[in-house]
Amino acid sequence: MNVSMDSLAEVIAGRFNLPRESIAAETSFEEMGLDSLSRIELSLSIHKELGIQIDDEEIDKMATVSDLLGFINRMQ
């Protein structure tokens, strides 16, 4: 089953204490203030909350929430 933008945004907002409304598909990790360690923290949270494991190297290549959502749904 595909992961929705809403569920992914909830995970990101919850992990980094960001307002949900600040996270849109085209929001970049840089705009959210997430560095490369934050991306690893996010991949751990995605595994915990959504049961999906993403390689650290893969998440490091992504720039936006949309990149991440697309990758997750291609994995399904």
Added chain:
Amino acid sequence: VIRGILSGLGAWLPPLIVTNAEICAGLDLTPEWIEKRTGIKERRVVSGGLSIRDLAVNAGRKALQSYGGSDVDTVIVATTSPDRLCPAVAPEVATLLGLSEAGAYDINSACSGFIYGLATANGLITSEAAKAVLLICSEVFTPLVNPADRATRPIFGDGAGAVILRRGESSESGAIGPVRLGSDGGGADLLSIPAGGCRQRAATGLAHTQLPVEDWYLHMDGPAIFGHAVNRMTQSARVVLSLAGWSGEDVDWFVGHQANIRILQGVGYELGLSKAKIASNIDRTGNTLAASIPLLLSDMAQRGDLQPGNRVLLGAFGAGLSWGATTIVWPELSVDGLE
């Protein structure tokens, strides 16, 4: 049930402070970047030819003072930065502490050395092979860090911490709680110093002097280690919390190996612990490998942050890969400062 009881605690830091600004000289880094990525502002570094033996003796002496006696029959030194390949440093440390006939040996479980050492000391006591064990975690790792490597150079500091376990009952404060140790040798190359041992020489046929200079320094895959550290520390912490019958809310302090504040916060997040329960002094010490937990415990006890009856979760992760966790209810202890 017989258990090892925490009955003495001491730690020692060398006096020379090296700030992030000093580390950044010649490297493409800023002090703020180091602090944001690791939580480290400064670290202590040895000078004047001090080695782990000297740091171990200073910390061991303080632990003996805290214990208020010298009836220790075993000395274990946990270190990742041994003075030499052979012999172990523990017999020399025991002699310098006036414990000349104690059983004495070294263990190397890298940054997990304190938890592995506690498990070992507790095992010696419960099997009645020892009555009181001095466990000293001593590290002078900064000479093993490549001065030109921006990934590892900012992280490490030198220091030593020591505890004494005596024989007692599991119902006493200070009793070592359930212990969980783990390892994954598949990750051995993620944190390693290739040269100095025998395997590389046997494989290459080269003399030590012919081996590449960078192989004498730490190699670290930081991003891979970060994820493993959070996962394994969380996993082992969950096991010991369950065996101890504690929930996350019961924990007063999570005292984890001080590798990176963000690893500790990641474990705290996974366990549902509030940030206020995550103990840290990494801003002033850097990563002191096996020594970091007893150094932090001393620091907290001396400042009065650790109070008798506090429920403490201990956890570590390091090279090997290796990890471990245990619990302790904090006992009455008299503890000196770190200088």
